[in-house]
Amino acid sequence: MDCYACRMNRTIDTLPPRELIAADPHWRVAHAMDTSLPGWLVLLPRRHVTALAELTDQEATGLGSWQVRLSRALTEVTGCAKTYAVQFAEAEGFAHVHVHVVPRMPDLAPALRGPGVFALLNAPTEERVPPQAMDALATRLTAALRSAAPEPEA
Numbered sequence: 001m002d003c004y005a006c007r008m009n010r011t012i013d014t015l016p017p018r019e020l021i022a023a024d025p026h027w028r029v030a031h032a033m034d035t036s037l038p039g040w041l042v043l044l045p046r047r048h049v050t051a052l053a054e055l056t057d058q059e060a061t062g063l064g065s066w067q068v069r070l071s072r073a074l075t076e077v078t079g080c081a082k083t084y085a086v087q088f089a090e091a092e093g094f095a096h097v098h099v100h101v102v103p104r105m106p107d108l109a110p111a112l113r114g115p116g117v118f119a120l121l122n123a124p125t126e127e128r129v130p131p132q133a134m135d136a137l138a139t140r141l142t143a144a145l146r147s148a149a150p151e152p153e154a
C-alpha cells in the first residue's frame with residue numbers, strides 16, 4: 001500500500017518545515033502541498049487510519065486540541081477571520097485521515113467561502129504556494145505554536 005501520509009510519517013526526522021509544522025506522538029501537521037491558499041494545513045494521524053471512528057480516545061483528545069491550537073496560530077500568523085476544519089479523505093491515494101484546517105481570510109471571495117474553498121485545493125502547479133513560501137510560513141506557524149502559553153491541565 002502506498003500512502004503518501006504514511007511515507008511522510010516514516011521519514012519524519014528528515015521532513016522540510018512545510019511537512020512538519022508540529023507533531024506529537026499521535027499527530028503531525030503539514031502545509032497542504034497542492035493549494036493556492038497560504039496557510040492551508042492538514043492534521044494527520046501518525047498511524048494509518050482511514051476513518052475518524054478508528055481513532056483511539058487519546059488520538060481523539062489530540063484531534064480536538066490541535067484543531068484549536070492550529071486555528072489560533074493561523075489567526076495570529078495569517079490574519080484570517082476564522083478557520084474551517086474539514087475531513088473527507090476520499091481522494092484516490094489519500095484515504096489516510098487528514099483534517100483540513102483552512103484559514104478563511106477576511107477578503108476571501110464569497111463564492112469561495114464554505115465548501116467553495118476547496119476550489120483552492122488541487123490548484124494548477126503555477127498557482128500553488130511555492131515550497132519556499134510554504135516553508136517560511138511553516139516556520140512562523142511553528143514559532144507561534146511554541147510561544148502559545150500552554151493551558152493548565154484539567
Ligand SMILES: [Zn+2]
Binds near residue numbers: 003004005048049
Ligand atoms: Zn497512511
